[in-house]
Each structure stands twice: as structure tokens, then as C-alpha cells.
Amino acid sequence: MTRPTGREHTGKQRGMSVSSENRSVAGSIPSSCLVTIFWAAEKLVEETGVDVVKLHVGDPYFDPSEDVAQAFVDAVRRGDTKYTGVEGLPALREAAADKLRTDNGLDSEAGRLLISPGSAQGLTGLLQALAEPGAEILLPELHWPVHLQQSLLAGFRPVLYPLGPGFRPDPERIAAAATPRTRVLLINSPANPTGAVLDGDEIRTLLDLARRNRWQVISDEAYEHFCYEGDHISVASFEREIPVAERIVHSVFTFSKGFAMTGYRLGYVAPATDRMADVMKVVQEAGIIGTSTPVQHAGIAALNSRADSTAANRKLVQRNRDVALPPLIKAGLLRELPAGGWYAMLDVTRSGLDAESFAMRLLERKGVAVVAGNGFAMRPDVDDQGRIRSHDYAPWARHLVRIAFCVDPVELETGVRRIIEFVEECAAEAKG
Ligand SMILES: Cc1ncc(COP(=O)(O)O)c(C=O)c1O
Structure with missing residues (x-):
């Protein structure tokens, strides 16, 4: 296990001081990859006013009936x-x-x-x-x-x-x-x-x-x-x-x-x-x-009213999947269309970047928020009391990033286009 838990870091981000006395299980759990990118995207919007394409949250673009x-x-x-x-x-x-x-x-x-x-x-x-x-x-x-x-x-x-x-x-x-x-x-x-x-x-x-x-x-x-x-x-x-x-x-x-x-x-x-x-x-x-x-x-x-609403909502997300995701398959970033749910796991190995650097640089350079996939493969080392002593990430998840495809179709297509561009640019830079 190579990484510290990030406990102190989490405390700082919440504006609290985590004393060395705090030995709770909760205090040993690091923030997830979901909130890390959430905060980063919010900060970017606040500081620069840019419109971030939000592919990091599973929140739909359609409303309840x-x-x-x-x-x-x-x-x-x-x-x-x-x-x-x-x-x-x-x-x-x-x-x-x-x-x-x-x-x-x-x-x-x-x-x-x-x-x-x-x-x-x-x-x-x-x-x-x-x-x-x-x-x-x-x-x-x-x-x-x-x-x-x-x-x-x-x-x-x-x-x-x-x-x-x-x-x-x-x-x-x-x-x-x-x-x-x-x-x-x-x-x-x-x-x-x-x-x-x-x-x-x-x-x-x-x-x-x-x-x-x-x-x-x-x-x-x-x-x-x-x-x-x-x-x-x-x-x-x-x-x-x-x-x-x-x-x-x-x-x-x-x-x-x-x-x-x-x-x-x-x-x-x-x-x-x-x-x-x-x-x-x-x-x-x-x-x-x-x-x-x-x-x-x-x-x-x-x-x-579920018969109408749930079928209509499924069609909206399925259309997004069928229209916006195939270019990612063509670009070699996605193996196949997801059979269900709202998310696709992309393999961005070709960019030469690890998932966390990819997510942060994509946000800064292209204004697109995605979640670093290694965070879905965290491996905690847990002590006898149930506290995380340290953690690392499965090495095979190092180049995975997750996008949500339940979002507005135009945003999704823009986000996908920028992701593909970004991978191409990174690959070209890596070649020198
Ligand atoms: C797998 C899974 N289960 C449960 C939930 C929780 O959803 P909620 O608390 O909004 O019902 C989510 C939300 O993203 C999810 O992805």
C-alpha cells in the first residue's frame, strides 16, 4: 500500500482541523473520486465563469413528469x-x-x-x-x-x-x-x-x-x-x-x-x-x-404514471448512448456500448496520462468534467477496528475514466468531441 489515506487533506477541505485524536472509522475514509472532480469543476466555474461540460455526475437532463x-x-x-x-x-x-x-x-x-x-x-x-x-x-x-x-x-x-x-x-x-x-x-x-x-x-x-x-x-x-x-x-x-x-x-x-x-x-x-x-x-x-x-x-x-415516464426516460438516455458514444468506440477509447445504466468507462491509455491527471487536465484545457476511474477501484487496507490504514488503486484502472451519458445531448456530444480531441493532442505531444 503506497498512499496515505488523505484524511488530513479531507479535513482541511472541509475547513475543520482533524486532530490526531480523531480515530473514527469515518475520519479514515478519504473523499471519493466523485466529489474530488465535483469540487474541481465548481471551483473552475466560480473562478473563471467558463461553462463546464459536466459528464461527471449521474444527473439527468430531463425532469420528472x-x-x-x-x-x-x-x-x-x-x-x-x-x-x-x-x-x-x-x-x-x-x-x-x-x-x-x-x-x-x-x-x-x-x-x-x-x-x-x-x-x-x-x-x-x-x-x-x-x-x-x-x-x-x-x-x-x-x-x-x-x-x-x-x-x-x-x-x-x-x-x-x-x-x-x-x-x-x-x-x-x-x-x-x-x-x-x-x-x-x-x-x-x-x-x-x-x-x-x-x-x-x-x-x-x-x-x-x-x-x-x-x-x-x-x-x-x-x-x-x-x-x-x-x-x-x-x-x-x-x-x-x-x-x-x-x-x-x-x-x-x-x-x-x-x-x-x-x-x-x-x-x-x-x-x-x-x-x-x-x-x-x-x-x-x-x-x-x-x-x-x-x-x-x-x-x-x-x-x-410510471409506464409512460420510465419508458420515455429510458429512450432519451438510450438515444444519447446510441448517437454520442459510437465515436468513442471508433477512437479506440470504448470497447462497446454499455448494456445498461448511465455511465461508460473509457480507456484513455493512448493519452499517456493516468486517470487523475487526465481528468484534471481535461477540465482545465477543454472544460469537460469526467471522473478518474481509478477511484472506482480503490483498495483500502483496513485495520482490526475497521479503519482505513492506507489505500491504493488497482493498477489496471490507472487509465480508466467514467463519463455519464444521461446529460443533455448537445453537451454530451460536445464533451465526447473534446475528449477525443484531447486524447489526440496528448498522444501527439507524447510522441514529441
Ligand atoms: C449504484 C447506485 N446506487 C444508488 C445510488 C443512489 O441514488 P439515490 O440516493 O439518489 O437514490 C446511485 C446514485 O448515483 C448509484 O449510482
């Missing part, structure tokens, strides 16, 4: 702004249960569902609910950095398993990475950042592996509405025939992506068992008390 905004405003206007139960509004849980039954093949009863302020909070709660002292969680070596942060904060020791070809989970490698302390396997299909979408056979094999080893499974289905070459398959749909008390798949969903409701902050969790739903209620009580009431009303409207 009008009925969603109306339901939110109506709830506020009629004063429906008091606390709801920790588990959420009964009417929203009913609507979510109906959607899960019809669209996802899950038979979760409304009574087992929990509404959360965004699926990130749902994931956090679920991880807290599942964490045991010393327990390990299996995450892919190329992962959403927030999954790693959440795991550490909940008290898990993350174990990163190597991926197979096309960044797909390989059951043999997962089994080889597991230890007797492994408790949870996290599955994220469609995946952030790789865009990989698992098929039914792959999911079944992973579930069999988890069941054989008595692991729990967390299925993060944030991008369920964005599959471009087939249908999304929910992991928990394979557990329908299993008695509820024996199920192991805990699923997490969001309104942020399919309904373009990122800033509303709304998601929901379908715990596998009644017991886990009860534990989650305690965690939600302690962590959030409840989810914003008017936002939950907006969620009901979103679910009621």
Missing part, C-alpha cells in the same frame, strides 16, 4: 407536512408493492417495505441492519465508491473480488475471495460504473453461491429502468418460491434515476424477511425518523 411536481406542491399547500411513520406513507408503500409485483416479479408485501430519503440512505440503513462485528462484505473490485464508504461506516470489512471479462462478476473468483467471516454479497445490475447488466443465469448462479455459503445479498437496482439490450431482472424475483423467513435478498430501489427525481431524495427498500424489515425500522428511526412527507406524495404520483 408534471404530475410529480404537482403532487409535491399540493401536499405542501394542504399542509400535509407532518412526520409519517418511520417506514413511510402507507399509500406509497402500497404503490411500491404493486410496482414491485407487476414490474419486478417480487411479492414483497407493503408491510415489509420501507421508504427512505434516496436509495443511498436505504442502502446505508440496510448495511447497518446487516452488519455484525468483524463481518465482511463482498464488493466488486470496480465499484461505486459510495458502496465502499457505506460498508465501512456500517462496520463491515470490505473484500473486493476480481471481475471477469466485460467487468462481470465471476462466481469462482467471488468464492475464492470469500472467507468464513463473509456475510454479504452486493450485486448492482445494471452496474455503476461499468454498465454491465447481469442475465438470469448469472443471477441464479450468484444466488446459489450465496445460499450455499449462508450469505445475505443486497441488490442495488438503482438503474432498473435503463437496460438497453434486454429486460431488467430483479434478483429477488428468483426467491418467490422460497418461504419469506428463509429468503436472503434485500433489494433497494430509487426514484432518482427512472423518474429523474434526484433532488427529491426518495427511494425504498424491500428487505428479504419480516425480521429484517423490523430491524430496518429501528435503523430508520435512529437515522432519519422518517422521509419527507410531500416528497412521498410526489413518489405516489410518480409510480402511478
Whole structure:
């Protein structure tokens, strides 16, 4: 392990002094690659006023349908702004249960569902609910950095398993990475950042592996509405025939992506068992008390009109993918179009720059913000207390950068053109 954790640096950026006494797990976690570029882009805009082409954030260029905004405003206007139960509004849980039954093949009863302020909070709660002292969680070596942060904060020791070809989970490698302390396997299909979408056979094999080893499974289905070459398959749909008390798949969903409701902050969790739903209620009580009431009303409207909105939103992002990304394949920066999700991982080896230098120089020279891909492959060295002692990055991720293709089509095409130009310029400079 070669790098310091960056803990002191993080403290400075937040304007706090981190004393040497601060030995918390949270204090050992460095800022992620996502916020690093976010801050850099904001700073550039503030200092120079240039228009930055923002390909670094998974925020869509389209808005929620009008009925969603109306339901939110109506709830506020009629004063429906008091606390709801920790588990959420009964009417929203009913609507979510109906959607899960019809669209996802899950038979979760409304009574087992929990509404959360965004699926990130749902994931956090679920991880807290599942964490045991010393327990390990299996995450892919190329992962959403927030999954790693959440795991550490909940008290898990993350174990990163190597991926197979096309960044797909390989059951043999997962089994080889597991230890007797492994408790949870996290599955994220469609995946952030790789865009990989698992098929039914792959999911079944992973579930069999988890069941054989008595692991729990967390299925993060944030991008369920964005599959471009087939249908999304929910992991928990394979557990329908299993008695509820024996199920192991805990699923997490969001309104942020399919309904373009990122800033509303709304998601929901379908715990596998009644017991886990009860534990989650305690965690939600302690962590959030409840989810914003008017936002939950907006969620009901979103679910009621979902057939039109989610299909329309998928088409918009798919069009972006099909129109804007092929030039990256032609330029040798992208192997194939992502099968799902909102992101593409580019290989910028030809530029001669490592991912972090590439992202920073691209921002400075071309005004395009992308995320350095090595940050999705951080490898923490964790001590006995669950604190990061040091970290490095998988060497094979040194030349990867992630772009989001859910953004405005003109911005996206501009960003892609500038990325290709920049790579050509860097390659020419390197040749001398
Ligand atoms: C894989 C994945 N899961 C969950 C989320 C969280 O979304 P939210 O908290 O907005 O529901 C994101 C957001 O980017 C994501 O990429």
C-alpha cells in the first residue's frame, strides 16, 4: 500500500482541523473520486465563469413528469407536512408493492417495505441492519465508491473480488475471495460504473453461491429502468418460491434515476424477511425518523404514471448512448456500448496520462468534467477496528475514466468531441 489515506487533506477541505485524536472509522475514509472532480469543476466555474461540460455526475437532463411536481406542491399547500411513520406513507408503500409485483416479479408485501430519503440512505440503513462485528462484505473490485464508504461506516470489512471479462462478476473468483467471516454479497445490475447488466443465469448462479455459503445479498437496482439490450431482472424475483423467513435478498430501489427525481431524495427498500424489515425500522428511526412527507406524495404520483415516464426516460438516455458514444468506440477509447445504466468507462491509455491527471487536465484545457476511474477501484487496507490504514488503486484502472451519458445531448456530444480531441493532442505531444 503506497498512499496515505488523505484524511488530513479531507479535513482541511472541509475547513475543520482533524486532530490526531480523531480515530473514527469515518475520519479514515478519504473523499471519493466523485466529489474530488465535483469540487474541481465548481471551483473552475466560480473562478473563471467558463461553462463546464459536466459528464461527471449521474444527473439527468430531463425532469420528472408534471404530475410529480404537482403532487409535491399540493401536499405542501394542504399542509400535509407532518412526520409519517418511520417506514413511510402507507399509500406509497402500497404503490411500491404493486410496482414491485407487476414490474419486478417480487411479492414483497407493503408491510415489509420501507421508504427512505434516496436509495443511498436505504442502502446505508440496510448495511447497518446487516452488519455484525468483524463481518465482511463482498464488493466488486470496480465499484461505486459510495458502496465502499457505506460498508465501512456500517462496520463491515470490505473484500473486493476480481471481475471477469466485460467487468462481470465471476462466481469462482467471488468464492475464492470469500472467507468464513463473509456475510454479504452486493450485486448492482445494471452496474455503476461499468454498465454491465447481469442475465438470469448469472443471477441464479450468484444466488446459489450465496445460499450455499449462508450469505445475505443486497441488490442495488438503482438503474432498473435503463437496460438497453434486454429486460431488467430483479434478483429477488428468483426467491418467490422460497418461504419469506428463509429468503436472503434485500433489494433497494430509487426514484432518482427512472423518474429523474434526484433532488427529491426518495427511494425504498424491500428487505428479504419480516425480521429484517423490523430491524430496518429501528435503523430508520435512529437515522432519519422518517422521509419527507410531500416528497412521498410526489413518489405516489410518480409510480402511478410510471409506464409512460420510465419508458420515455429510458429512450432519451438510450438515444444519447446510441448517437454520442459510437465515436468513442471508433477512437479506440470504448470497447462497446454499455448494456445498461448511465455511465461508460473509457480507456484513455493512448493519452499517456493516468486517470487523475487526465481528468484534471481535461477540465482545465477543454472544460469537460469526467471522473478518474481509478477511484472506482480503490483498495483500502483496513485495520482490526475497521479503519482505513492506507489505500491504493488497482493498477489496471490507472487509465480508466467514467463519463455519464444521461446529460443533455448537445453537451454530451460536445464533451465526447473534446475528449477525443484531447486524447489526440496528448498522444501527439507524447510522441514529441
Ligand atoms: C449504484 C447506485 N446506487 C444508488 C445510488 C443512489 O441514488 P439515490 O440516493 O439518489 O437514490 C446511485 C446514485 O448515483 C448509484 O449510482
